[in-house]
Amino acid sequence: MDFFVGNNTFDRGMHVRRSVLGDAHVDKANSKINDFNADFQSFITNYAWGEIWTRPGLSKHNKSLITLAMLIALNRPAEFKMHVKAAFNNGVSADEIKEVIMQSALYCGLPAANDAFHLALEVFSPLTPDGGI
Incomplete structure (x- = not known):
């Protein structure tokens, strides 16, 4: 079950993000991380994918x-x-x-x-x- 994969919110979020969007999309997004957008990409993975998309409801x-x-x-x-x-x-x-x-x-x-x-x-x-x- 996707809700318990990984040791932390980021790992769970990255797992769900990859399963929903696909590895190619996530790899492309990750290849564009820089000093300006790194915090935003971390936010997306932690909160959108690691907190909300992993909720079981x-x-x-x-x-x-x-x-x-x-x-x-x-x-x-x-x-x-x-x-x-x-x-x-x-x-x-x-x-x-x-x-x-x-x-x-x-x-x-x-x-x-x-x-x-x-x-x-x-x-x-x-x-x-x-x-x-």
């Missing part, structure tokens, strides 16, 4: 769905695309992502949902044989 699958909805509402396209890909790692299907976007159309607005559909299709294309359709 929701599955990673559900956390992915919730995260997608919030990123649509906040209009964060780069993070949304990253988390669409991560959602696949957490067992979320293209149909479930479609339903999150449909729900967001009602509560976040049609332009937000329209953008989310376009962004999701950009991510689906290389990941699924049928482009997620």
